[in-house]
Structures are given as structure tokens and as C-alpha cells.
Amino acid sequence: MANNPHVIILGAGPAGLSAASQLVRRTKFQVTVLERNGWVGGNAASFDLAGMRVDYGSHRLHPSCDPNILADIRAMLGDDLLDRPRHGRIRLRGRWIHFPLKPIDLALRLPPGFTLGVATDMAVRVVPRSDDLGGSETFASVMEKGLGHTICRDFYFPYARKLWGLDPGELSAVQARRRVSGGSLAKIVRKVLSEMSGRKTQGSGRFFYPLSGFGGISEAYYMDALDKRANFYLNAVAESLHIGEEGGFSVYYEREGRHHTLQADHVWSTIPINVLAGMMQPSPPAEVIDAAGNIDFRAMLLVYLVLDMGKFSEYDAHYFPEETIKISRLSEPKNYSGVRQPEDRTVLCAELPCSPDSPEWSKSDEELGDLVRDSLATAGIPLDATVLQVYVRRLRYAYPIYTRGYEESFDKLDEWIGHIPHLLTFGRQGLFAHDNTHHAIYMAYCAVDCFNEDGVFDREGWGRYRKIFETHVVED
Numbered sequence: 001m002a003n004n005p006h007v008i009i010l011g012a013g014p015a016g017l018s019a020a021s022q023l024v025r026r027t028k029f030q031v032t033v034l035e036r037n038g039w040v041g042g043n044a045a046s047f048d049l050a051g052m053r054v055d056y057g058s059h060r061l062h063p064s065c066d067p068n069i070l071a072d073i074r075a076m077l078g079d080d081l082l083d084r085p086r087h088g089r090i091r092l093r094g095r096w097i098h099f100p101l102k103p104i105d106l107a108l109r110l111p112p113g114f115t116l117g118v119a120t121d122m123a124v125r126v127v128p129r130s131d132d133l134g135g136s137e138t139f140a141s142v143m144e145k146g147l148g149h150t151i152c153r154d155f156y157f158p159y160a161r162k163l164w165g166l167d168p169g170e171l172s173a174v175q176a177r178r179r180v181s182g183g184s185l186a187k188i189v190r191k192v193l194s195e196m197s198g199r200k201t202q203g204s205g206r207f208f209y210p211l212s213g214f215g216g217i218s219e220a221y222y223m224d225a226l227d228k229r230a231n232f233y234l235n236a237v238a239e240s241l242h243i244g245e246e247g248g249f250s251v252y253y254e255r256e257g258r259h260h261t262l263q264a265d266h267v268w269s270t271i272p273i274n275v276l277a278g279m280m281q282p283s284p285p286a287e288v289i290d291a292a293g294n295i296d297f298r299a300m301l302l303v304y305l306v307l308d309m310g311k312f313s314e315y316d317a318h319y320f321p322e323e324t325i326k327i328s329r330l331s332e333p334k335n336y337s338g339v340r341q342p343e344d345r346t347v348l349c350a351e352l353p354c355s356p357d358s359p360e361w362s363k364s365d366e367e368l369g370d371l372v373r374d375s376l377a378t379a380g381i382p383l384d385a386t387v388l389q390v391y392v393r394r395l396r397y398a399y400p401i402y403t404r405g406y407e408e409s410f411d412k413l414d415e416w417i418g419h420i421p422h423l424l425t426f427g428r429q430g431l432f433a434h435d436n437t438h439h440a441i442y443m444a445y446c447a448v449d450c451f452n453e454d455g456v457f458d459r460e461g462w463g464r465y466r467k468i469f470e471t472h473v474v475e476d
């Protein structure tokens with residue numbers, strides 16, 4: 001191994017960028033990052049549209065972020081890291097409920113049938129209906145057991161069908177256990193009560209947000225890593241990864257139509273784990289290739305509408321569980337930062353989860369603009385403004401899909417990759433984890449922490465950190 005080992009990081013999303021920044025800060029390693037886009041930030045990036053900064057759908061930094069990471073982000077962003085109140089709403093059976101939930105609002109606005117249903121669910125011990133599933137637990141059975149039938153029927157189940165494109169009974173129980181915050185009625189009640197005056201927990205109902213858009217977090221890590229001489233190749237698509245006979249790797253990538261190779265002592269991948277498996281040379285055994293084929297991600301269309309009005313609504317986000325409304329969420333970027341300029345325009349961003357094989361994926365911008373317009377009209381918030389522009393971005397890898405039984409395929413893939421010395425996979429795509437940004441950054445910090453002073457990677461330590469990652473619960 002060289003004196004100054006070379007680490008190549010695949011992907012410049014929050015995980016790859018924070019790994020690069022921490023490696024150049026805490027080690028003497030050479031660091032090179034390959035990113036397929038011409039910009040950094042991955043799914044958590046921001047960009048300019050019609051003179052405004054917009055994100056890839058609704059993004060906020062949750063106060064549950066690890067304190068050391070939050071301190072680093074604060075140190076990099078200073079006063080540009082805003083502390084903002086959450087102000088969203090959910091459409092439930094035709095009514096709007098404030099999100100995060102507020103006791104008074106719940107009392108006054110919840111549909112009576114819904115309230116009665118939840119009360120009955122609380123009184124009666126709910127027996128999960130798993131008889132048709134051979135007795136094994138699923139997202140549906142765990143959620144019904146914890147939250148009761150009413151909340152599941154009216155909120156979680158239709159929302160799950162939209163987000164993952166599967167019936168709740170076809171989703172793994174992992175989705176419910178590890179990926180839904182407030183997974184029991186008792187937790188929800190505690191959360192609502194904590195909203196009452198004097199009982200709020202720190203950070204409750206608030207979020208952090210960079211003045212320059214959520215992507216400001218990634219950009220700060222990028223600038224920090226660049227400043228400390230990490231190398232970045234943007235528009236560089238990693239194509240294959242050859243394991244050398246004496247350790248180390250040859251990384252082949254394509255950039256602007258040309259093919260290049262780099263030598264690495266370590267490769268840290270934050271790209272989708274199934275894509276990584278497909279680019280390994282020598283190729284994995286057939287059963288690992290099969291396992292990679294059983295892992296899939298939900299895609300998402302982000303439809304941005306530029307309106308000729310200063311503000312569409314006071315809300316940062318509107319959530320739409322109902323299946324009659326195609327989009328899952330609508331956000332108004334201006335309301336995240338509180339910036340009012342430009343006074344005469346605003347942008348809305350509609351999230352439309354879908355499959356890349358679906359007709360939606362290949363619709364034109366205008367058709368998608370019409371779809372959003374129809375969705376808003378159905379939701380009772382029609383667009384009463386001129387749409388100056390429709391702009392669409394496509395995320396191929398938005399959400400991991402935890403189909404029942406996916407664990408076996410993931411474990412096979414993970415185990416095979418785990419046996420290749422000096423290769424590490426992490427981040428939301430790399431560990432197939434439905435995680436928040438601060439979780440992806442936490443993984444990167446932990447990876448760097450596993451290098452000892454002699455540049456030896458502590459695999460056992462990484463194994464311990466992996467157990468911690470399994471406790472992460474995603475927040476909306």
C-alpha cells in the first residue's frame with residue numbers, strides 16, 4: 001500500500017462529499033471523487049430556476065442530525081443556516097390537517113368518521129390481518145398493529161401505494177419498523193402532546209435550512225474538500241471497477257465521450273448497490289447478479305411550475321395521501337427559506353413517484369404540467385395564476401423499494417461486496433437505505449473514523465457502525 005493511499009469515491013451526493021471532506025481533513029490520503037452529473041449534491045442538490053433557488057422536492061435538515069455533524073454544517077454555513085418553523089398540511093378525506101400535527105387543529109378539523117375510527121382503534125386491540133400472507137409480517141400488518149386500521153386506510157396505505165408503487169401487503173415489515181417515525185399510536189399521541197405549550201422537545205416542529213437552498217449543505221462540503229485539495233471529476237460516469245491481483249483497483253470512467261482509468265487503493269461507493277455489483281470485474285457469481293436484479297429503486301418526476309404570483313400559499317409543503325390525486329407532495333421553495341424575492345414570481349415543485357417503465361416517465365413537460373394542474377384542482381387548490389414555465393427533472397433512484405423478501409437479495413449482495421478488501425459501499429443508494437441526508441453524512445463520518453493512523457481500515461468497527469445505521473428512522 002502506498003504511503004499516501006488513494007481513495008476514489010463514486011458519487012458526489014451528501015455521502016460522497018462529506019466523506020471526501022472528512023478524509024482530506026482527518027487523513028493524509030489522496031482523494032478523488034467521480035460524479036456523473038455536472039453538479040454536486042445528488043438527490044439533495046439545489047439549482048436556479050427563474051431567479052429562484054429550488055431543491056429536488058421537499059428537503060429539510062432535521063434537528064435529529066448528529067450534533068457533531070450539525071456543528072460542522074453550522075461552522076461551514078454560519079448565519080446562512082436558518083432555523084425555521086415547519087408549516088405544512090396533509091389532505092385527509094378532503095380536509096386539511098396541519099403537519100406537524102397540532103392538538104387544536106386535530107380537534108377542530110379531523111373528519112368525525114376518522115376521529116371515531118382512531119378512537120375505536122385505540123380502544124380495541126387491533127389484530128393484524130396477515131392470514132393471507134402465510135402469517136409472515138409485512139408493512140401492512142406491522143403498521144395496522146401499531147397504528148390501527150383507520151390511519152392506515154386513510155393515510156399510510158394509499159401513501160405507500162403512491163411512494164413505492166406496491167400494495168402495503170407486498171412491502172417488507174422493515175419499511176414499517178425502521179423507516180416510519182411515529183410508528184405507533186402511543187408515539188403519535190406523545191408527539192402531539194409535546195406540541196402543547198411547555199412540553200415541546202427541542203427542535204420539535206422546526207427544521208434547519210440553508211439560505212441558498214438545501215443543496216447548500218452539499219456545496220459547503222464540496223468547497224471544504226476542494227479547498228483541502230480533493231480532486232473532483234464532474235460529468236464523470238464510473239463504468240467498471242477492476243479488482244487488481246495485488247489489491248487495489250482500476251476504476252474506468254467515461255467523461256465527455258472519452259474513456260479514462262484511475263488507480264485506487266480504496267474505492268468508496270455511494271452509487272446504487274445493484275449498479276456497483278454490475279460494474280465489478282471479475283463479475284460476481286450468478287446468484288449475486290440475480291440478487292442485484294431483485295433490488296429496485298422507485299423513480300420520481302419533479303415537476304416545477306413557475307407562477308406569475310409572489311406566493312401560492314403560506315405552506316411549505318402539502319401532502320396528498322389520497323390516490324385520486326396523482327402527486328404525493330407539493331412544495332413551495334420560497335417558504336422554506338422565507339426569502340420573498342423575486343416579489344412577482346414563485347415556484348411550486350410537485351413530486352410524482354413512478355416507475356421508469358410507466359407512461360408518466362416519458363410524458364412531455366407540458367403534459368406533466370397539466371397533470372399537476374389537474375391534481376391541484378382535485379385537491380381544491382386550483383392554480384389561479386399564469387404558469388410562466390414548466391420544468392421537469394427526473395430522479396431515477398429516488399426511494400429504495402423494500403419489497404417483501406428483498407432482505408435476502410440485499411444481504412447476498414452486501415455480503416459479497418463486503419468480502420472485497422478495500423471496497424466500501426454506503427450512503428442512501430449504497431446501502432439501499434431509505435434514509436435522510438444527515439444519516440447518509442453520518443455513514444460517511446463513520447467510514448472515515450474506521451481508518452486508523454496507519455491507514456488500516458477497521459472492518460469490525462465498520463460492522464458495529466452498520467448496526468447503528470439499522471436504527472435510523474427516516475423523517476419527512
Ligand SMILES: Cc1cc2nc3c(=O)[nH]c(=O)nc-3n(C[C@H](O)[C@H](O)[C@H](O)COP(=O)(O)OP(=O)(O)OC[C@H]3O[C@@H](n4cnc5c(N)ncnc54)[C@H](O)[C@@H]3O)c2cc1C
Nearest residue numbers: 011013014015036042043044057059060238427428436437
Ligand atoms: C423527494 C425527496 C425528498 C427528500 N427529502 C429529504 C429531507 O427533507 N430531508 C433529508 O434529510 N433527506 C431527504 N431526502 C433524502 C436525501 O435526498 C438523501 O438522503 C441524500 O441525497 C442521500 O445522499 P447520498 O449521497 O447517499 O445519495 P445521492 O444523493 O443519491 O448521491 C449519489 C450520487 O452518485 C452519483 N452517481 C450515480 N451513479 C454514478 C456513476 N456510475 N458514476 C458517478 N456517479 C454516480 C449520482 O449522480 C449522485 O450524485 C429526500 C429524498 C427525496 C428523493
